[in-house]
Each structure stands twice: as C-alpha cells, then as structure tokens.
Amino acid sequence: MAELHFFTGTMDSGKSTLALQTNHNHAARGRVGRIFTTHDRAGQSVVSSRLGLTHDALEVTDDFDFWKYVVDSLTHGARVDYLICDEAQFYTPDQVDQLAKVVDELQIDVFAFGILTDFRTALFPGSARLVELADRMNVLQVEALCWCGKRATHNARTENGVMVTEGEVIVVGDVDPTVPTPGDDDVEVAYEVLCRQHHRRRLTADRAKAVSLAPEPLPFG
Numbered sequence: 001m002a003e004l005h006f007f008t009g010t011m012d013s014g015k016s017t018l019a020l021q022t023n024h025n026h027a028a029r030g031r032v033g034r035i036f037t038t039h040d041r042a043g044q045s046v047v048s049s050r051l052g053l054t055h056d057a058l059e060v061t062d063d064f065d066f067w068k069y070v071v072d073s074l075t076h077g078a079r080v081d082y083l084i085c086d087e088a089q090f091y092t093p094d095q096v097d098q099l100a101k102v103v104d105e106l107q108i109d110v111f112a113f114g115i116l117t118d119f120r121t122a123l124f125p126g127s128a129r130l131v132e133l134a135d136r137m138n139v140l141q142v143e144a145l146c147w148c149g150k151r152a153t154h155n156a157r158t159e160n161g162v163m164v165t166e167g168e169v170i171v172v173g174d175v176d177p178t179v180p181t182p183g184d185d186d187v188e189v190a191y192e193v194l195c196r197q198h199h200r201r202r203l204t205a206d207r208a209k210a211v212s213l214a215p216e217p218l219p220f221g
C-alpha cells in the first residue's frame with residue numbers, strides 16, 4: 001500500500017539530506033521517482049543539503065497541480081513510483097490534498113519533508129495539512145540543538161542580529177549567518193534554532209552571550 005509520509009524537524013535537522021537519501025535508495029532499486037521543491041536556499045529547481053548533496057528538482061509554484069502532473073505523466077506513458085517533496089511547508093493545503101489523492105488513487109508513495117512552524121511559532125498551512133493527512137509522521141532523529149544544549153524545537157528569525165516575531169512568513173535564509181540571504185540588502189536575515197524557553201524569551205546565542213558579559217549592576221537603589 002502506498003503511503004503519505006511526512007518527515008519534519010527544525011531547520012538544519014537533516015530533512016533535505018534525508019530527502020536525497022530516500023530518493024537514492026529507491027532509485028537504486030530501480031524505482032522511478034520525481035523530486036519537487038520550492039524556495040530552496042540554493043535557488044530554483046534544486047534540492048540542496050548542507051552536507052553538500054544537490055539534485056535537480058521540479059519547482060512547485062502556488063498554481064502547480066500534483067494530481068494533474070502525475071496523471072499527465074502516466075497518460076503519456078511515463079513511470080512514476082514515488083514523489084519526493086522538499087520544503088513542503090511552503091506547499092498550499094490544496095497541493096497537500098492533491099498529494100494524498102495521488103497516494104490513494106494511484107498507489108504512488110509520497111515522501112514530504114518540511115518544517116512544522118514558522119519564526120512566530122505558527123504552523124505553516126502546508127505542514128498543518130500534512131499533519132492532518134499523513135499516514136506517517138516522522139520527527140528527524142538527529143537533534144538540532146539550542147545554544148543551551150537542549151533539543152531545538154523552534155525556528156527563530158533574526159534581522160541584523162536581533163530576533164523578530166513579525167514580518168513576511170516566507171523569507172528564504174540559513175542558520176549560518178555568513179551565508180547572505182537574497183532580498184533586502186539593508187536587512188541581514190538569518191535563522192537560529194532554539195528550545196521553546198529561549199524562543200519565548202527571545203534569547204538567541206548572541207543575546208545570551210551579551211547578557212552574560214554585561215557588568216553586574218552597582219548595588220545602589
């Protein structure tokens with residue numbers, strides 16, 4: 001029986017790596033798949049992992065229809081055994097519904113990979129729909145860590161080094177602040193994974209360091 005799998009974890013938890021490994025393992029056994037992504041850090045129509053792997057992919061735009069694409073491919077004689085879907089948090093809920101239909105009606109496996117929540121801690125609509133529909137939900141096992149050493153569960157966004165909780169939901173970026181983000185040159189956007197407590201307190205690694213280096217207040221009233 002085909003299944004809709006959803007693999008999730010914070011940024012930098014190994015999702016794109018696992019997406020490419022999953023594709024490799026299935027392709028190595030003679031299965032034929034398609035790889036999809038959208039808004040990858042490395043640019044259009046590519047899945048990139050921080051471990052250095054990259055693979056060509058089909059770019060998913062908001063008006064892309066997975067059901068139509070797969071039915072058209074099959075009708076034209078192509079073989080499709082599975083779909084790899086990276087950055088699935090950015091897919092629309094309708095697109096996730098189409099993926100579920102592909103699984104149920106065409107018996108094609110779908111492996112979706114994406115983060116659950118945005119920089120404000122709100123569920124991405126695509127991820128929410130995946131949680132609702134997936135046959136299996138898997139949390140990545142290699143734990144990304146907060147600066148305090150606890151498991152990182154949340155994605156924080158910084159602008160010029162300061163954590164923000166308001167702004168556009170989609171801003172492509174990296175957890176490595178030395179990697180420039182496309183977009184506004186005046187604002188340096190970066191991401192940092194944090195535990196919930198430090199996300200709540202807006203305590204990023206830099207701010208924690210600054211606070212710990214701050215001189216003790218003088219003992220005057």
Ligand SMILES: Nc1ncnc2c1ncn2[C@@H]1O[C@H](COP(=O)(O)OP(=O)(O)O)[C@@H](O)[C@H]1O
Pocket residue numbers: 009010011012013014015016017018048049050051142144
């Ligand atoms: N220099 C490195 N050496 C070993 N592992 C690394 C290195 N850089 C990144 N990684 C691993 O790569 C993972 C990130 O992989 P990636 O697939 O890009 O993550 P995601 O798609 O979840 O953002 C990290 O969890 C980390 O374990």
Ligand SMILES: Cc1cn([C@H]2C[C@H](O)[C@@H](COP(=O)(O)O)O2)c(=O)[nH]c1=O
Pocket residue numbers: 010011012015016039040041114115117118119120155156157169170171172173174191
């Ligand atoms: C939290 C958050 C992230 N993004 C962007 C930043 C990255 O380009 C991707 C996540 O990619 P990864 O492979 O999981 O590292 O999503 C965003 O646009 N909005 C957010 O709130």
